[in-house]
Amino acid sequence: MADAFSFHLLATDGAARRGEIVTPHGRVATPAFMAVGTQATVKGLAPDAVRAAGADIVLANTYHLMLRPGAERIAALGGLHRFMNWPRAILTDSGGFQVMSLSGLRKVEDDCVTFRSHLDGTMVELSPERAVEIQDLLGSDIAMQLDECVRLPAAHAELRRAMLLSLAWAARSKRAFEQAPPGRALFGIVQGGDDPALRLESARTLVDIGFHGYAIGGLAVGEPQEVMLRTIGEVAPVLPADRPRYLMGVGTPEDLIEAVARGIDMFDCVLPTRNGRHGLAFTRFGPINLKNARHADDPRPLDEASSCPVARDYSRAYLHHLVKANEMLGAILLTTVNLAYYQELMGGTRGAIAAKEFDAFRHSIKEGWERGDLGSL
């Protein structure tokens, strides 16, 4: 019998938290970064490579999978874990964010959102209940409620409408989830844009409804970093200490460190994978753009002290060549390096929090970025 979902807070250092999530598909050390596996694959990496880069958990997108290959089909094939050959934990989003960002035509009503599929143009309905059902069919370990995410800046009335709708959908999601197989988790999502009062109302009401974990949505959608961090700092203290906190769709390495400092436990973001496909490496020395001609004759590895073999075994000259020649291997190797760096960074926060040295860690990490690429010479 697989373990049921639970969260254990193991250590704190200031607001920063070191914990562990138990899921039916294994444990997740927090703070945790979730690689994005939109279409049931982390782009460019086989599951063993994702694991080798240090991942305990990946995220998959309900919107994409409901449209192709279809949730019922994945269920008939034994669920998403078996489908994508990833035996560890999976979190699925609810599909709401992609409906807003990818589908050209959509109509949000109290009952559900109706949208046009970006694949074949058919009209599709997604309700809070259907979003839960789809995630049941996929069999993810952590499901997310359907919410409405508003781009910033936005008018107060619009932020309030979407926040209240998301709360109503949260309550319906919870009721629907009571039919789900046991052991899995459902997270609520705090909305409210950049308005502190709306954020607090959203967070407090969600806590009253009661979820296995709480996400902060609607950030990294156009606002300055300081607004994002201020909002996290206001919302996190309202959330129960014994439940994991997930900052959705964030972010840069600096965003992650600063959010951990404010009490966030989980992250997902396309940056390490998408930027890897576009020639950018994240390293201890900050980002390195391998497209740049200055790397063409550089025999040095990206980081000879990295835990990632790719960062040690390939020269910058070779990576530059692969990127310039548009070879798949360039995307594969840089995706690997970037995921490993994100995981190494999360591992660093975990060690530092346990040792009560988080501030020193945060400081030294930022020093490395500021010294920059050539500082390693």
Next chain:
Amino acid sequence: MADAFSFHLLATDGAARRGEIVTPHGRVATPAFMAVGTQATVKGLAPDAVRAAGADIVLANTYHLMLRPGAERIAALGGLHRFMNWPRAILTDSGGFQVMSLSGLRKVEDDCVTFRSHLDGTMVELSPERAVEIQDLLGSDIAMQLDECVRLPAAHAELRRAMLLSLAWAARSKRAFEQAPPGRALFGIVQGGDDPALRLESARTLVDIGFHGYAIGGLAVGEPQEVMLRTIGEVAPVLPADRPRYLMGVGTPEDLIEAVARGIDMFDCVLPTRNGRHGLAFTRFGPINLKNARHADDPRPLDEASSCPVARDYSRAYLHHLVKANEMLGAILLTTVNLAYYQELMGGTRGAIAAKEFDAFRHSIKEGWERGDLGSL
């Protein structure tokens, strides 16, 4: 001190040969299939994955590497093995074939071929001497003479002119190669199209000049399979038994088996990698086109008895999904399966020749292909 190039004929069964090539970068069991690493990468696979698929040796293309990133640059970075992080044997072609097939504008003269780079339009000269020099700079274990390859069908006079030019270039290549660092090998290339007399004249003259190994070029360039196999059957007996024989740019699994039956030791071809990127898997049951909708709900692996984990661990439904969704992982997994299948096929020929059971092996392999995909149900 690395071993110098040598070839050891270990067993024969009819005309089929089991052997071993020793190179400065390790041993190559023959019959051998060389994965194509055109731009210093086997498309989609890191070197450890190429090795895991069973490869002792890869091929890289002089034409591409001389244009980008440049042979002198690779030499300054420590040579091609270090550049691409592949510590095993490498064969480089001479660039001649790509000059003919990729470069829009070219002029073949006695001295050299002048062509327009497909990358930046500059005019580039390639002589037999420069082709040897470039391969020295790359540091490949096996270098090929510059030759002129003619598409079939072609007029006798044209075949004869190109064959004689290739012979003249063979002699010049050998003289140039005498300056190369010791231990490496230079192969001559038999030309002459589909004309038996020209082929024999080419082969006999090359043997008189003397090379470490002999390639048959100018096949799989438009002629029927029976013409290719007849030509191999005529040329191979003229080549010395104690030197490896390399059939360039061939081919399908059936081509390989039939060429081994006629005394060929080495092959290279883009089919397993290119077809893998286009959704086609080579298996014991013949080719399987994963684009086909009939795979959408099929939970079966490609081949549960394969030595390749990818062929065992992923469902056809998932591979179909990846291919339809245009995900990199589809290309990666099918490239892996195909290279492993080609290597498994070569391993099968080696075992069968050693056991003097090559005809039975050839028969049973073809039976598997004829039973087809659904025969595995």
